[in-house]
Amino acid sequence: MTQVALLEGRKLQKTYRRKGVFTKGAEIRAVEEMSLSVASKETVAVVGESGCGKSTTAKMLLGLEDLSAGEVYFEGENLAGANAELRRRYRSGVQAVFQDPWSSLNPRMRVYDIIAEPMRINGFDKEHIDKAIFQSLDEVGLEKAAANNFPHEFSGGQRQRIAIARAVALRPRAIVLDEPVSALDVSVRAQIMNLLKDLQQSLGMGYVLISHDLATVRFLATRVVVMYKGRIVEQGESEAIFKAPQHPYTARLIEAARIRKPGDITSAAPLHNSPPPGVAKAGCMFAERCSVVMPKCWEERPELLPIATDYEVACHRCGAQDKALS
Incomplete structure (x- = not known):
């Protein structure tokens, strides 16, 4: 029997507008379509x-922060109104x-x-x-x-x-x-x-x-x-993520957190990638820092999709490869 969520956020979004002297300023999405329970x-x-x-x-x-979009639920009841x-x-x-x-x-x-x-x-x-x-x-x-x-x-x-x-x-x-x-x-x-x-x-x-x-x-x-950058790129059971992270960003976070001995050398992934000629800066937000970036990453934003029970990843590589990223 599935437990009722005690606290839940559904597609939460928070947008700020940067103040400008002569203009209204650009919108900054601090959080976009964030859901958790x-x-x-x-x-x-x-x-x-x-x-x-x-x-x-x-x-x-x-x-403590107004929602730009989305809903918060407490014990299954919507707090809006x-x-x-x-x-x-x-x-x-x-x-x-x-x-x-x-x-x-x-x-x-x-x-x-x-x-x-x-x-x-x-x-x-x-x-x-x-x-x-x-x-x-x-x-x-x-x-x-x-x-x-x-x-x-x-x-x-x-x-x-x-x-x-x-x-x-x-x-x-x-x-x-x-x-x-x-x-x-x-x-x-x-x-x-x-x-x-x-x-x-x-x-x-x-x-x-x-x-x-x-x-x-x-x-x-x-x-x-x-x-x-305000969006979920991976979510799942704790041990599964730490054992075999599927998104390159998650893998980098875990790798950076490992305790090392003095003098150990880590594999240095590219810190800045450039989009192909004629391709606008779009698609996956992590493409510029990803060590396994593909052409599709520049052209299309990956959706957060299930790859196993209670496990979701937003990465084109997960659809292109059978084996997990390490």
């Missing part, structure tokens, strides 16, 4: 280079943990009030708030006494635990994790990642993980969505 106890990671649109996608799912009850459930049912715990926690508030604030906004009474605060602190590995302290009295890892406690105190259905461990020391990252996994299993939440760190993605994610 997350179910209970599932982690869907969105990866790609800086500027690929992954953080903009997160903001649209959180309602949602009534007050659905909006209330969405506000408490979808939470976020951001990259820098220092900037996401109000330095003038005690931990108690930091965790209590979203619950007060959602109308919970003091008895419920007290119980939820101390329970969530315990769940993230902090003493009850931490509720009386200010953020500056904690280490970076402890502050991120506080941010996580604030998110889980509402017992959300889904959490958007935007680079949740990238600002932490390496020694602390594993602790926070293990904490997130344990909380997901015990509370049944779905995670949308925004990250450029593929080691974090491989540890946490059940599915991976790879973005390039």
Whole structure:
């Protein structure tokens, strides 16, 4: 039986208009036809280079960025034109943990009030708030006494635990994790990642993980969505993608993330290709950087098509070759 998606984005699009002095400026599509969904106890990671649109996608799912097109669904219900009850459930049912715990926690508030604030906004009474605060602190590995302290009295890892406690105190259905461990020391990252996994299993939440760190993605994610210039180029089960990436861009990301010994030499793929004479700059967006570019890549944009169960790729090579790219 297929699980109902806790949080889903369908064909999300975000377009900005660059401001010009004498003109309206060109349109910039930060995200184009982005679709993803997350179910209970599932982690869907969105990866790609800086500027690929992954953080903009997160903001649209959180309602922090207006949609230029597309729809966001919460537990199967469209948020467009949602009534007050659905909006209330969405506000408490979808939470976020951001990259820098220092900037996401109000330095003038005690931990108690930091965790209590979203619950007060959602109308919970003091008895419920007290119980939820101390329970969530315990769940993230902090003493009850931490509720009386200010953020500056904690280490970076402890502050991120506080941010996580604030998110889980509402017992959300889904959490958007935007680079949740990238600002932490390496020694602390594993602790926070293990904490997130344990909380997901015990509370049944779905995670949308925004990250450029593929080691974090491989540890946490059940599915991976790879973005390039605002569009999905590959998506599928995490292990399948890491074992045999099908798109040349995904393969390059994974290759670049591998730990090497000093003096190791990597195979250098062309960094810039030029279109054939008479062919406009069109087709596949990755053609200029692709090491296996074909004439068709300049002429036609590849569609995101299934090549296996729960696995999709936007690459002409996948239709032209039987074997996977490596």
